[in-house]
Amino acid sequence: MAHFKSIALIAGDGRLPQEIARRLTFKGCPPVIYSFGEHGEDLSKFALELVKLSSLNLAFIVDDMQRKGVHEIIMAGLVPKTLMYHQKLHDEELDKLLRSLHSRDDHNLLANIVLALESKGFNVIGYKDIIPDWLASEGHFAGRLPTREELEDIKYGKKIAKVLLPLSFGQTLVVHKKAIVAVEAMEGTDAMLLRAGSLTRGGIVLKMMRPDQDERYDLPTVGVRTLQNMLDAGLKCLAVEVGRTVIIEPEDFKSFAADSGIAVLGVRH
Known part of the structure; x- marks a missing residue:
C-alpha cells in the first residue's frame, strides 16, 4: 500500500x-x-x-x-x-x-x-505565506541611504524595465548616470553583475518582475552573494521590488549591506 x-x-x-x-x-x-x-x-x-x-x-x-x-x-x-x-x-x-x-x-x-x-x-501553490519575513519591504531597509543620483538612476531604470519585462528578459538592470550598462538575460544575475563591473564602476542594480509573472513559483531572489558580486563590480546600490523579491537570510544580508556601504531599498513599478 x-x-x-x-x-x-x-x-x-x-x-x-x-x-x-x-x-x-x-x-x-x-x-x-x-x-x-x-x-x-x-x-x-x-x-x-x-x-x-x-x-x-x-x-x-x-x-x-x-x-x-x-x-x-x-x-x-x-x-x-x-x-x-x-x-x-x-x-x-x-x-x-x-x-x-x-x-x-x-x-x-x-x-x-x-x-x-x-x-x-x-x-x-506559492510559498510567500511560508516566508513572509524574507520578502522585501518598501523603502530603504538595509545599508546606507541612497544618494540623489542613485535615486534618479532607479527612476530611469524603472522606465526601461517597464518596456523590457513584458518581453521576458531584463529582470535585472544596471544603470549608471541614466545609461543602461547591462541587462540580464539567460546568464543570470551574478554573471550579469560581473559583466557590468568590467564595463564601468558605479551605478545601481534594479531587480523587478514582469507584472503578470506568476508569484507562486517565480519570485526573484537576492542574498549576500548578490551583494558580494555587486561589491566586486563596483556597484553600491540595489533596488528590488516590494513584496515580490525574496531576501535570502535577511539578517545576514542586512549586516553585509551595512558593513559594505551598499544601499538597499524596496520599490514599486
Whole structure:
C-alpha cells in the first residue's frame, strides 16, 4: 500500500528551498523533495523523502508524485540552465512540451511546466505565506541611504524595465548616470553583475518582475552573494521590488549591506 503524503517540493539550487522545507517541517508538514540542486543532502533532514534528479524527466516526476499521494506542489530554487535547455537531459514528455512553445524563455517554460502538472490534477501553490519575513519591504531597509543620483538612476531604470519585462528578459538592470550598462538575460544575475563591473564602476542594480509573472513559483531572489558580486563590480546600490523579491537570510544580508556601504531599498513599478 502506498504511503500517502500531501506536499511535494520541487527544489532547485540555493538556500530558499531548504528554508521552505525547514518551515514546512516545523509546521508538521515535511514535504517529499525532488531535488535538482547540487546540495540535496542539505535538504534531507527536512524531507519526508528525498528524490535526487539528474534530468528533467517530467513523466517520472508526475508518476512518482501520483504514486506517493502528492496533492500540492511548491516549486522553488534555481534550476540549472543545463537541465532546462540541454535536450539530452529531457524526457519525451518535456521535449514535446518544448516543441509546442512559441518561445523558450524561462517564464514561458516554467508556466507551461506548471500547466502540465496542473493538468495531471496537482495544485501548484506559492510559498510567500511560508516566508513572509524574507520578502522585501518598501523603502530603504538595509545599508546606507541612497544618494540623489542613485535615486534618479532607479527612476530611469524603472522606465526601461517597464518596456523590457513584458518581453521576458531584463529582470535585472544596471544603470549608471541614466545609461543602461547591462541587462540580464539567460546568464543570470551574478554573471550579469560581473559583466557590468568590467564595463564601468558605479551605478545601481534594479531587480523587478514582469507584472503578470506568476508569484507562486517565480519570485526573484537576492542574498549576500548578490551583494558580494555587486561589491566586486563596483556597484553600491540595489533596488528590488516590494513584496515580490525574496531576501535570502535577511539578517545576514542586512549586516553585509551595512558593513559594505551598499544601499538597499524596496520599490514599486
